[in-house]
Amino acid sequence: xxxxxxxxxxxDSYFGRYAAQLPVLGRESQARLRQAHVHVSGTxxxxxxxxxxxxxxxxxxxxxxxxxxxxxxxxGASAFARPSxxxxxxxxxxxxxxxxxxxxxxxxxxxxTESQKVDPSIQRARLMISCxxxxxxxxxxxxxxxxxGKPVIQVAAFDGRERLGGLVALRLPENRWSACFxxxxxxxxxxxxxxxxxxxxxxxxxxxxxxxxxxxLTGVQAEFLRENNLFLIDLHTYAIEALAVxxxxxxxxxxxx
Numbered sequence: 136x137x138x139x140x141x142x143x144x145x146x147d148s149y150f151g152r153y154a155a156q157l158p159v160l161g162r163e164s165q166a167r168l169r170q171a172h173v174h175v176s177g178t179x180x181x182x183x184x185x186x187x188x189x190x191x192x193x194x195x196x197x198x199x200x201x202x203x204x205x206x207x208x209x210x211g212a213s214a215f216a217r218p219s220x221x222x223x224x225x226x227x228x229x230x231x232x233x234x235x236x237x238x239x240x241x242x243x244x245x246x247x248t249e250s251q252k253v254d255p256s257i258q259r260a261r262l263m264i265s266c267x268x269x270x271x272x273x274x275x276x277x278x279x280x281x282x283x284g285k286p287v288i289q290v291a292a293f294d295g296r297e298r299l300g301g302l303v304a305l306r307l308p309e310n311r312w313s314a315c316f317x318x319x320x321x322x323x324x325x326x327x328x329x330x331x332x333x334x335x336x337x338x339x340x341x342x343x344x345x346x347x348x349x350x351x352l353t354g355v356q357a358e359f360l361r362e363n364n365l366f367l368i369d370l371h372t373y374a375i376e377a378l379a380v381x382x383x384x385x386x387x388x389x390x391x392x
Contacts, residue, residue, distance in 0.1 A: 149169060149193070149237075149238050150165060153193045156192070160349075160355055161355075164353035165353075167353050167354075168193040168349065168352055169195040169238070170195055171261050171262070171352045172195075172197070173194055173196070173197055173260055173261065173262045173348060174197075174253075174256045174257050174259075174260035174263045174264070175197065175264045175266060176199070176200055176248045176263065176264070176265045176266060176267050177199075177201055177248070177265065177267040177268060178266075179209070179213075179225070179266065180209075180332060180334065180338075181290050181292065181340055181341045181344075182201070182264070182267075182290075182341075183213050183216075183341075184337065184342070184345075185264055185341045185344055185345050185348075186199055186241075187215065187232075188341060188342055188346075189345050189348060189349075190233060190239060190241075194348075194349075194352070195238060195239060195240065196239075196240045197239075198241070198242035198243075198259075198260065199226050199229065199243060200243075200244040200245075200247070201244075201245070203224075204221075204222050204223060204225065205220045205221050205228055207221065209225070211334065212332070212334040212337065215229050215232035216228050224243070224245045226245055227245070229243065242256065244256060247272055247275075248265070248267055248273075248275040248279070249271060249275040254279060261286075262285065262286050262287075262288070262351060263286070263288070264287070264289075264348060265277070265287060265288070265290070266290050266291075273289060273291075274316065274317055276289070276316075277306070277315050277316045277388050278317075280306070281388070284308045286307050286308060286351060287305075287306050287316075288303060288305050288347060289303070289304040289316045290303050290340050290343075291340075292330075292337050292340055294331055294332075295330070295332055296330075298371070299333070299336060299369070299371040300336065300367070300369045300370040301340045301368055301370075302365065302366060303343060303344050303347065303366045303368070305347065305363075305365075307360075307361065310364065311382075313364045313381075313382065314364060314381060314382050314386075315382070315386065315388050315389040316388070317389060318383035318386045318389065319365075339368075339370060343366075343368065347360055363378060363379050364378070364379060365377070365378040365379075365380045366378075
């Protein structure tokens with residue numbers, strides 16, 4: 136009897152922390168977030184913010200992979216890294232940030248998305264979010280999401296010297312018509328590093344992607360996301376263009392799906 140009472144109190148404490156969301160989501164949908172597992176690929180500017188937003192929304196289980204360590208430029212754009220974290224693995228610094236959060240599990244993994252070590256986390260997850268800072272990492276995330284039948288969200292910022300904003304690309308397994316991230320890329324195109332990135336831009340994109348994840352995981356007001364798969368966000372004019380883009384014939388990523 137005592138254990139039942141304790142479990143009930145723990146449940147009530149969870150819903151109490153997210154009481155402001157219940158009028159929007161409802162108790163049943165909030166419970167779906169609590170039971171959900173989301174995997175995030177890349178924990179830099181965008182990926183780190185995505186994980187924090189999802190934990191703040193009540194997602195109960197997050198896992199993340201990143202092979203990189205905290206560098207000085209991360210300190211200005213990250214909510215979780217401190218000067219004492221310089222040189223440490225990003226995912227373990229993020230795990231330290233989440234330490235002690237009640238009814239929440241965070242699994243850190245020091246590995247690139249291309250590594251087979253990441254596959255079990257993707258297989259267990261209900262949703263994957265790719266924020267890798269290399270094209271190779273993004274395409275690996277897309278291929279693995281397709282292989283394991285997982286929804287995948289790709290979040291990327293434009294070079295701020297050219298355009299303020301970014302994009303969110305979504306692929307749902309049930310939408311066989313949908314372009315994957317590889318469909319948008321010319322195989323010969325190069326993506327040089329050193330782009331200009333505003334912290335306000337990357338955090339805005341992360342919040343939008345996390346909001347889409349909440350909609351997909353709960354089913355609340357998710358119909359629009361099932362009909363569109365590419366969202367171009369212009370943070371100069373504050374306009375969002377939502378598109379339904381079909382698969383590209385001969386795509387090396389989803390062509391055999």
